[in-house]
Amino acid sequence: MEIEKKFFNILTENEINYFAQLEGVLSSVDELCCLQITRTPYNYNFRIAPSLPKYTNNIIEELIKFHNLFSIRLDFSKSMKTCAAINFKLSLEN
Secondary structure, three states: OEEEEEOOOOOOHHHHHHHHHHHHHHHHHOOOOEEEEEEOOOEEEEEEEOOOHHHHHHHHHHHHHHHHHOOOOOEEOOOHHHHOOEEEEEEOOO
16 A cells, blocks of 8 residues: 655654554555545545545445544545545544
8 A cells, every 4th residue: 555645744643543544444445555645734635546446435435434433524525436536634623
């Protein structure tokens, strides 16, 4: 799995743990996918490129299960199926 992080400063322990667990969830479904994480002042933007289109639905399902465990709300993009990439935002504001 390839992970690219953009505009990161020093990470908190919680952020390090979250990204490690997210990597584990994604690797369990598609170990060859690519993940790009971009930090903005207000949120994290995630872009996941599955290695094959058949993994898209499974990745989405596992992302929802994972984030529901922690009661984290995700904002998925509307064009996931057409662009062959999964995009979502995780707000840094409570």
